[in-house]
Amino acid sequence: MGPETQNLPEQDDIVVEDLIEEVSIDGMCGVY
Amino acid sequence: MTLLHERPSTGSLVQQFEYGLDAPICLTWELTYACNLECAHCLSSSGRRDPRELTTAQCEAVIDELQRMQVFYVNIGGGEPTIRPDFWHLLRYAVDHQVGVKFSTNGVRITPQRARFLASPACQGYVDVQISLDGATAEVNDYVRGRGSYDMALTALQNLKDAGFQDAKVSVVCTRQNIGQLDDFKALADEYGATLRLTRLRPSGRGADVWDELHPLPEQQRILYDWLMAHGDNVLTGDSFFHLAAFGESLPGLNLCGAGRVVCLIDPIGDVYACPFAIHDTFRAGNLLADGGFQEVWQHSELFQDLRRPQTGGACAKCSFFDSCRGGCMAAKFFTGLPLDGPDPECVQGYGEQALASDRTIPAASQDHSKTNPTRNQPVMLQLITKPPTSACAENPLAGFEPKECCS
Amino acid sequence: MLDEAWTLSPSVALRPEPFGALAYHFGNRKLTFLKRPELVAVVRGLGEHVDVRSALVAAGVMESQHPAYVAALQGLAKTDMIRPRDEQPS
Numbered sequence: 001m002g003p004e005t006q007n008l009p010e011q012d013d014i015v016v017e018d019l020i021e022e023v024s025i026d027g028m029c030g031v032y
Numbered sequence: 033m034t035l036l037h038e039r040p041s042t043g044s045l046v047q048q049f050e051y052g053l054d055a056p057i058c059l060t061w062e063l064t065y066a067c068n069l070e071c072a073h074c075l076s077s078s079g080r081r082d083p084r085e086l087t088t089a090q091c092e093a094v095i096d097e098l099q100r101m102q103v104f105y106v107n108i109g110g111g112e113p114t115i116r117p118d119f120w121h122l123l124r125y126a127v128d129h130q131v132g133v134k135f136s137t138n139g140v141r142i143t144p145q146r147a148r149f150l151a152s153p154a155c156q157g158y159v160d161v162q163i164s165l166d167g168a169t170a171e172v173n174d175y176v177r178g179r180g181s182y183d184m185a186l187t188a189l190q191n192l193k194d195a196g197f198q199d200a201k202v203s204v205v206c207t208r209q210n211i212g213q214l215d216d217f218k219a220l221a222d223e224y225g226a227t228l229r230l231t232r233l234r235p236s237g238r239g240a241d242v243w244d245e246l247h248p249l250p251e252q253q254r255i256l257y258d259w260l261m262a263h264g265d266n267v268l269t270g271d272s273f274f275h276l277a278a279f280g281e282s283l284p285g286l287n288l289c290g291a292g293r294v295v296c297l298i299d300p301i302g303d304v305y306a307c308p309f310a311i312h313d314t315f316r317a318g319n320l321l322a323d324g325g326f327q328e329v330w331q332h333s334e335l336f337q338d339l340r341r342p343q344t345g346g347a348c349a350k351c352s353f354f355d356s357c358r359g360g361c362m363a364a365k366f367f368t369g370l371p372l373d374g375p376d377p378e379c380v381q382g383y384g385e386q387a388l389a390s391d392r393t394i395p396a397a398s399q400d401h402s403k404t405n406p407t408r409n410q411p412v413m414l415q416l417i418t419k420p421p422t423s424a425c426a427e428n429p430l431a432g433f434e435p436k437e438c439c440s
Numbered sequence: 441m442l443d444e445a446w447t448l449s450p451s452v453a454l455r456p457e458p459f460g461a462l463a464y465h466f467g468n469r470k471l472t473f474l475k476r477p478e479l480v481a482v483v484r485g486l487g488e489h490v491d492v493r494s495a496l497v498a499a500g501v502m503e504s505q506h507p508a509y510v511a512a513l514q515g516l517a518k519t520d521m522i523r524p525r526d527e528q529p530s
Contacts, residue, residue, distance in 0.1 A: 039458060043459075053457065057464075102455040157466045
């Protein structure tokens with residue numbers, strides 16, 4: 001199973017979710 | 033024909049992280065296997081110091097590397113890290129080198145004086161303190177952590193509060209015995225001005241011996257999930273319950289196994305493992321002393337390169353919930369003797385129970401740092417399962433007979 | 441926002457990645473993934489440009505994309521990853 005193909009947005013259709021994504025520093029499994 | 037596993041140029045954080053990173057975002061660093069306690073479920077089977085522990089200078093060199101790699105923060109644990117004589121020095125060294133530190137402690141050395149240091153401007157923002165607690169009452173807590181450990185934890189929390197330390201963490205391993213105390217845990221954390229953290233029990237280290245008795249029952253997992261969905265706004269989980277995403281909406285967090293991709297473990301002798309819950313030869317990527325330093329191991333070890341290839345779901349891929357739960361926790365599967373490409377032992381759809389009922393071999397531990405002779409800190413739970421061998425001369429014909437638990 | 445002067449907050453570490461960058465705030469422990477190299481260039485350049493618009497232009501961001509980039513910068517402002525320049529504590 002290879003990487004999913006991305007439907008790249010048209011240049012003008014860019015939205016904020018394409019630019020930033022927040023995650024908690026406590027939000028990755030494997031740190032107790 | 034081999035597939036070229038190339039990182040996509042766009043995509044979500046999770047999609048990117050599955051391919052791994054050039055440096056961990058955060059990692060766990062167990063500073064010592066020595067510990068003043070003997071918790072029944074200890075993930076690192078701690079108790080005795082390993083004579084090959086990294087020296088102060090070697091630890092400083094690790095911190096230097098973490099700084100160069102821009103690792104954002106390190107969770108310093110153990111054993112009990114504060115019983116290393118150079119702990120406070122290393123803490124300051126990390127802070128001075130732009131490496132954030134959260135340290136996990138049972139509270140033994142968090143005196144009022146130390147609490148004041150931790151609350152001082154020198155530590156602000158760069159130091160987080162996490163107190164381990166596995167029961168909202170001494171009865172529940174001390175059963176697994178030992179007599180007096182509850183009081184010790186609360187004393188530490190009080191000292192931190194009195195010193196004005198902001199936002200300590202109270203970190204709980206959820207068990208069959210404490211799922212009924214979730215509201216009490218929240219109230220306790222609130223009382224000390226701390227943030228509650230609920231985490232998953234994995235069958236790792238000594239946890240393998242107590243998992244059957246301690247792991248939450250299926251209905252309790254539902255209770256936990258519902259509670260987190262209802263009250264979990266200010267509660268952390270370390271993303272340790274991503275296998276519960278198959279109940280419905282996923283909980284906050286990446287919902288991704290970070291092992292070898294965004295996190296890893298450095299152990300007291302410099303061995304590097306994929307995850308602190310996977311301390312076993314199978315998940316050992318190398319040693320930072322022997323293999324050219326931490327960066328070299330992180331970036332080029334065969335194990336980590338393997339983990340950074342897209343994982344097939346195996347038997348789980350056909351399940352409609354696979355996209356949410358991603359097959360669950362690698363360590364939980366490994367230490368219960370289940371195949372890694374099959375269901376998590378606590379799969380909420382019940383596939384794990386099925387798998388546990390079939391033929392499986394629980395792997396032998398690679399190592400055990402437990403104390404050879406129990407001390408007065410030995411928790412009741414360990415006393416009950418560690419019985420001296422029956423002498424061949426015992427008179428009682430039932431000597432050594434252990435009935436299986438008749439009432440659960 | 442386009443006409444304002446902003447800058448990266450002092451407690452933020454910006455770590456380049458193949459896909460953009462990770463920004464981590466040591467004070468509030470927020471972690472943000474900057475998904476486009478252009479955004480990374482904008483954020484790095486904020487402090488040196490007279491206003492946000494010139495930082496966008498300098499990073500080669502097309503004008504049609506400015507609203508999305510401004511929304512992203514507002515997201516970063518909400519978590520104190522970036523700050524208005526004249527409000528910086530001394």
